Amino acid sequence: MQAKVFNKGQIIIPATLRKKYGIKAGNKVEIIDDDNGIKIIPIKDKKPITSIAGIFSEYTKEKPTEDNINKITEEVFVESFKNEIY
Numbered sequence: 001m002q003a004k005v006f007n008k009g010q011i012i013i014p015a016t017l018r019k020k021y022g023i024k025a026g027n028k029v030e031i032i033d034d035d036n037g038i039k040i041i042p043i044k045d046k047k048p049i050t051s052i053a054g055i056f057s058e059y060t061k062e063k064p065t066e067d068n069i070n071k072i073t074e075e076v077f078v079e080s081f082k083n084e085i086y
Contacts, residue, residue, distance in 0.1 A: 013040065 032039040
């Protein structure tokens, strides 16, 4: 397959390859330079909890981290659980 190089070195990964390797807008890829050329490797999100951080913006002004997302989740869950019981 071929791809055209645009300004700033940008290329478009063909749709068939994006689908095959699960690459979606916003995903990160690793660029590897080796003796055979350049390789583009999809990076799998190791901490999917941070990908839903935007949901928690109404509860905190802190930078979304796994710890404060877990804290907020626990607080909201416990509060909603109390409301269901009483």
